[in-house]
Amino acid sequence: MKNFKILVFGTFAAIFFNGCDVTPPFQVVQLQENARGITVARSTPYNCTVLGEVEGRSENNGYGANLQLMRDSAVNDAKNNAAYVIGEGKRAMINIVSEKAVCLLNGQRVDCSGNVIGYVQSYRINAQVFDCGIK
Structure with a gap:
């Protein structure tokens, strides 16, 4: 009977403590409808006017992110900001x-733009924003 009580207590303790450490999966910033037509140029486009700069950010507070997903998310955020x-x-x-x-x-924030060396945090x-005329 004593072993049964220990088993039951251990089971409930395991369920309780595992339930407290729920880390959500990484969520890519979704591209808003008004930003869907914005393209990424590899150089300064001709016949376009510079409107300014925007920043795109992606923060990883979960699991399942890699460098490419984080970059895609930051590009989407930059396009969303450019749409405004x-x-x-x-x-x-x-x-x-x-x-x-x-x-x-190892508890230190390091630049890992070239290659991933640890947990990708942000x-x-x-980006420069260009107005290229009326659609």
């Missing part, structure tokens, strides 16, 4: 001017 700058009914582009990934390695993109 550009407004409705215009052709637009962004040109990424800088990127930086930050990893957590990704930031700075």
